[in-house]
Amino acid sequence: MSMQIGIVGKPNVGKSTFFNAATDAHAEIANYPFTTIDANRGVMYVSKPCPCKQFNVKCTPHNSNCIDGTRFVPIEAIDVAGLVPDACKGRGLGNKFLDDLRQAHAFIHIVDASGSADAEGNPCGLGKYDPILDVDFLEKEITYWMNDIIKKSWEIIARRCELEGKKIEAMLSEKLTGLGIGEQHIYSAIKKVGVDESNPSRWTDEELISFSEYIRKISKPMLIAFNKCDIATDEQMIKADEIRKKGYIVVPTSAESELALSNAAKKGLIYYKPGDSDFKILKESELNEKQIKALEYIRSHVLQKFGCTGIQKCIEEAVKMLDLIVVYPVEDETHLTDKNGRILPDAHFVKKGSTAKDLAYKVHTDLGDHFIRAIDARTKRIIGADHELKDGDVIRIVSDA
Ligand SMILES: Nc1nc2c(ncn2[C@@H]2O[C@H](COP(=O)(O)OP(=O)(O)OP(=O)(O)O)[C@@H](O)[C@H]2O)c(=O)[nH]1
Ligand SMILES: [Mg+2]
Numbered sequence: 001m002s003m004q005i006g007i008v009g010k011p012n013v014g015k016s017t018f019f020n021a022a023t024d025a026h027a028e029i030a031n032y033p034f035t036t037i038d039a040n041r042g043v044m045y046v047s048k049p050c051p052c053k054q055f056n057v058k059c060t061p062h063n064s065n066c067i068d069g070t071r072f073v074p075i076e077a078i079d080v081a082g083l084v085p086d087a088c089k090g091r092g093l094g095n096k097f098l099d100d101l102r103q104a105h106a107f108i109h110i111v112d113a114s115g116s117a118d119a120e121g122n123p124c125g126l127g128k129y130d131p132i133l134d135v136d137f138l139e140k141e142i143t144y145w146m147n148d149i150i151k152k153s154w155e156i157i158a159r160r161c162e163l164e165g166k167k168i169e170a171m172l173s174e175k176l177t178g179l180g181i182g183e184q185h186i187y188s189a190i191k192k193v194g195v196d197e198s199n200p201s202r203w204t205d206e207e208l209i210s211f212s213e214y215i216r217k218i219s220k221p222m223l224i225a226f227n228k229c230d231i232a233t234d235e236q237m238i239k240a241d242e243i244r245k246k247g248y249i250v251v252p253t254s255a256e257s258e259l260a261l262s263n264a265a266k267k268g269l270i271y272y273k274p275g276d277s278d279f280k281i282l283k284e285s286e287l288n289e290k291q292i293k294a295l296e297y298i299r300s301h302v303l304q305k306f307g308c309t310g311i312q313k314c315i316e317e318a319v320k321m322l323d324l325i326v327v328y329p330v331e332d333e334t335h336l337t338d339k340n341g342r343i344l345p346d347a348h349f350v351k352k353g354s355t356a357k358d359l360a361y362k363v364h365t366d367l368g369d370h371f372i373r374a375i376d377a378r379t380k381r382i383i384g385a386d387h388e389l390k391d392g393d394v395i396r397i398v399s400d401a
Contacts, residue, residue, distance in 0.1 A: 003349045004076040005044070005318050006104035006220075008142070010134055011082025011092070011121025013112040014227045014255045016040065019079035021258035021311050027079055033121030034093065039100040040079040044315050045072035047275075048326050051394050052344055055377075057336060062345035073326050073347040075315065078104060084120050085137050088144035092120070095145045102178045106318050107222040109138055113239070113252070114232040127236060135224065135243055139213075142220065147212035149176070154208070158200035168197050181219045189214040221321050223249040225314050230254040230302050249317050253310030257298040261309065270295070275312035277303055323352040325391035329363050333377040333396040350389060357385035360397045370401035 007015045011033030019027050023042030028035050045064075050071035052059035065072040080100055084092035101107070115129040119137070153175050160166045168190070169183040176186070190197050193210045203211070226232075226240050229252040240250040261279055265272040269286060272279035278299065281287070287295070302309055326347050330336050338345045348362055361368030374383045377394035389395065 002074060002076050003319075003322070003324065004078060004104045005315070006101040006107045007077060007079045007110060008101070008107050008138065008222075009082060009110035010084060010112075010117070010119065010138070011035075012117045012123070013082070013110045013121070013134075015079050015082070015110045017255035017259055018108070018110055018225060018227065018253065018311060018314075019077055021255050021262060021309075022315060023077050024262075031123060033082055033084075033117075036079060036081050037093065037097075039081075039097065042077050042079075043074045044077045046075055046315055046319050046326075047072055048347070049392070050344070050347075051328060051336075051392055055336060055344075055394075057343055059336075059344040060342040061347070062338070062342050064347045066344075071326070071347050073349065075319070075349065082121050083138060083141050085141070087141050088148070095141055095148075098142070098145045101220075103180070104220065105180060106322050107142075107220050108225050108314050108318060109135070109222050110225045110227050110253075110255075111135065111243075112228050113226040113236055114228040115236060116228070116231070126231065127233065131226070131236070131239055132242055135246065135248070139216075143209065143213045143216050146179070146216050146219075147209055149179070150208065150212055150215075154200065161198065161200050168200055176215070176219075179215075179219050181215060185215065185218050189218070223251065223314065223317055223321055225253040225255075225310065226250050227253045227255055229306060229310070230257055230298065249321065251310045251314045251317060252306045253314060254298070254302045254306075255309075255311060257302045258309035258311040260294065260298065264291075264295070275308055275316075277307050279303075319349070324349045325352050325354075325389065325393075326350075327354075327359055327389050327392070328394045329359060330377060330394055330396050333375045333380065333394070336377060336394060344394065352391075354389050355385060356383050356387045356389065356395060356397065359389060359395060360399065363397065364401075366401040367397055367399050370399040372398045372400060374398065 016027040016029050016036050022044045025042035027040040048071045050066045050069050053069040059066050081093045081097050087095040111131045111134045115127045118124040118129050157171045161168050169186045172186050173183045189211050192214050195203050195207050243250045261272045264270045269283050270279045270281050331338050336344050356374035357371050360371045375396040
């Protein structure tokens, strides 16, 4: 299963624009709330130096792309409907659609820095809304969504804990595996909130909420895309610091600019790559005055001011926040191939600290179950199941599957 990142926020902030700019997809975009109803899924890419350069081979990537020695490793993006205050009580589209994000490993929260949409996402005029409010409300709605998931099985869990002496961590982690939560997380959440683990039925609603909030923070780390930075004033952009004080990574973004630049680049009108700090006009004669003005606006109000459009930066920061490294499993450590002869075919994200055996499981359950040993293709050394992988490792897994 690939890594997934959920794009969340209130309606009309630019989630689908960000999604389209980051993935090459064509989700509907419009200046009113609830344009998106069903989730959109697409693939974003993170760039890494490809081992093909160091090994001096020509790779034939399968699950990723390689351009001139830079590997573009896929990560899935999910764009969902907008959340409104009290979605947990059924307002707006409610929060049931968040179930699409159960598997997400992290969230990118799109916040309208220009403050031009109210709490429900209705256009309200530039600077009329305080974006800080968006951060607080979204935390709450996601916490309540998790709380609902936990509450669904709470009575049964409490009974089995109290009457059968079962461990709450074990039972809860079973219910929450879809959220990527392990027993250790649950145990530390219990300690943090200071509740009695042997008597769950005595937990108050408030304690259960605090518990859910802690679970949210560890299971879905979140960063803020401070969007529409192209129209936000300097005064509005300073609010990013206030959000940073809450412990968030905040990246100024202009999803609309990124979309315009990538579309122009695709048509060959300009030279521009995601993440670049500038672009070059290639076919000036094919651009009308309005288009040139729009491009110049992006250059002066986004690229020169913030260094980039922020979209690629968000993706890269999310990967950093998740502590991910990229490893390359192969079946033949001499030729660096898979069974079809493809060279350095796949690039996989794994958590830093993952072992050779974790990688085996990531490739295939059978490979993990029948793991014998692994071989580091660089050193040709045999490595054991518990050997910790490094970023960029090329690994052969030997199994009797
Ligand atoms: N100026 C500016 N406008 C933007 C930017 N990103 C998005 N928009 C505009 O904001 C409006 C809403 O964009 P969408 O991408 O549809 O927003 P959404 O969050 O997906 O909205 P819902 O699906 O309704 O929740 C559109 O008019 C976009 O063109 C940006 O970076 N700058
Ligand atoms: Mg949308």
